Amino acid sequence: MSKPLAVDLSARAGAPKPKAVAFVDYEHWLFSLQNQYHMKPDPFRWANNLKDNYELNDIRFYGDFSQEAMSRELTRIRQVSNQVIETKNSSENYRKDFTDFIMLDAIYQTAIFSKDIDVFILFTGDGHFNSVTSFLKNNLQKSVLVYGVKNSFSNTLKAASSSWFEIPADNDIFLNCYQLILQYIAYIDSKSNGFRPTFWNAVHSVAEYNQLDENLVNASLSQLIEQGYISEKIETIRFQKQLKVLIVDWEKAIRDNLWDPNT
Incomplete structure (x- = not known):
C-alpha cells in the first residue's frame, strides 16, 4: 500500500x-x-x-x-x-x-x-x-x-x-484483467465452433497468453461472476458430457464500459 x-x-x-x-x-x-x-x-x-x-x-x-x-x-x-x-x-x-x-x-x-x-x-x-x-x-x-x-x-x-x-492502483489492475478476460471470451465466441470456455480454461488461457499471475485472473473472473457480468451455465457437449461454461452478459458489460465491441 x-x-x-x-x-x-x-x-x-x-x-x-x-x-x-x-x-x-x-x-x-x-x-x-x-x-x-x-x-x-x-x-x-x-x-x-x-x-x-x-x-x-x-x-x-x-x-x-x-x-x-x-x-x-x-x-x-x-x-x-x-x-x-x-x-x-x-x-x-x-x-x-x-x-x-x-x-x-x-x-x-x-x-x-x-x-x-x-x-x-x-x-x-x-x-x-x-x-x-x-x-x-x-x-x-x-x-x-x-x-x-x-x-x-x-x-x-x-x-x-x-x-x-x-x-x-489495484482497481486499475483488476479493470485491465476484466477486459482481457472479456477479450478472450469474445474471441472464442467469434469462432462459432460451439466451444465455450469453462472457468479454469479461461483462467489458464488468459494468464498464459498475457503472462499474468493465475491468482489475479482467478480473482478477476470471480468478481465478474459475482457482479453479474458473467454467469456459469451447464451445457451438454459430445458424448453427453456436461460442462459448466461461461456466458457473458455483453449488454451489461458494454453499458458499464467494461467492453467495447469495436475493439
Missing part, C-alpha cells in the same frame, strides 16, 4: 498550491507497466491528478525515444508537456543508467537554481535516486513525492521519500 501523502504536500482549502516540478523516467513507466501488467501509461490522467494539488508547470519526460515502443508514446506525452529529453546513448555498450544520470543532473540543477520549488515529483523506481531524494528532503527541506510501477519500485527509494505511490 502506498504511503499516505504528508499534510504539507497538498494544497489546503483557500491556500495557494505548492509549486512543483516533475521528472519522469518514461522507460521505467512504459516497460515496467507493459511487461508486468500489459497496460499502457496514461500521462494525461496522471498529470491532471497532480494539478489538482500542485502548481505544476514543468513536467519533463526522459528516455531513449529512438526505440520504436517509446517513439509511439510521443503523441500521448505531448498532450501533457513538450519537454521531452532524449537520452539515447550512442555508445555500443548501451546502458539504461544513462537516462538516470541525465535525470539526476537535471534534478540537482533545478534544486540549486530554482529555489521557489516546494515539491519535487519523481517518477522512477530506481534506487539510484535514493541520494538525491534524501538530499532534497533532508538538506533542502523540500517535499519529494515519488511514483513508481508496482513490483519495480525500490523499497529504499520509498523510504527516502516524503511520500510515494505505486502505479497501477
Whole structure:
C-alpha cells in the first residue's frame, strides 16, 4: 500500500498550491507497466491528478525515444508537456543508467537554481535516486513525492521519500484483467465452433497468453461472476458430457464500459 501523502504536500482549502516540478523516467513507466501488467501509461490522467494539488508547470519526460515502443508514446506525452529529453546513448555498450544520470543532473540543477520549488515529483523506481531524494528532503527541506510501477519500485527509494505511490492502483489492475478476460471470451465466441470456455480454461488461457499471475485472473473472473457480468451455465457437449461454461452478459458489460465491441 502506498504511503499516505504528508499534510504539507497538498494544497489546503483557500491556500495557494505548492509549486512543483516533475521528472519522469518514461522507460521505467512504459516497460515496467507493459511487461508486468500489459497496460499502457496514461500521462494525461496522471498529470491532471497532480494539478489538482500542485502548481505544476514543468513536467519533463526522459528516455531513449529512438526505440520504436517509446517513439509511439510521443503523441500521448505531448498532450501533457513538450519537454521531452532524449537520452539515447550512442555508445555500443548501451546502458539504461544513462537516462538516470541525465535525470539526476537535471534534478540537482533545478534544486540549486530554482529555489521557489516546494515539491519535487519523481517518477522512477530506481534506487539510484535514493541520494538525491534524501538530499532534497533532508538538506533542502523540500517535499519529494515519488511514483513508481508496482513490483519495480525500490523499497529504499520509498523510504527516502516524503511520500510515494505505486502505479497501477489495484482497481486499475483488476479493470485491465476484466477486459482481457472479456477479450478472450469474445474471441472464442467469434469462432462459432460451439466451444465455450469453462472457468479454469479461461483462467489458464488468459494468464498464459498475457503472462499474468493465475491468482489475479482467478480473482478477476470471480468478481465478474459475482457482479453479474458473467454467469456459469451447464451445457451438454459430445458424448453427453456436461460442462459448466461461461456466458457473458455483453449488454451489461458494454453499458458499464467494461467492453467495447469495436475493439
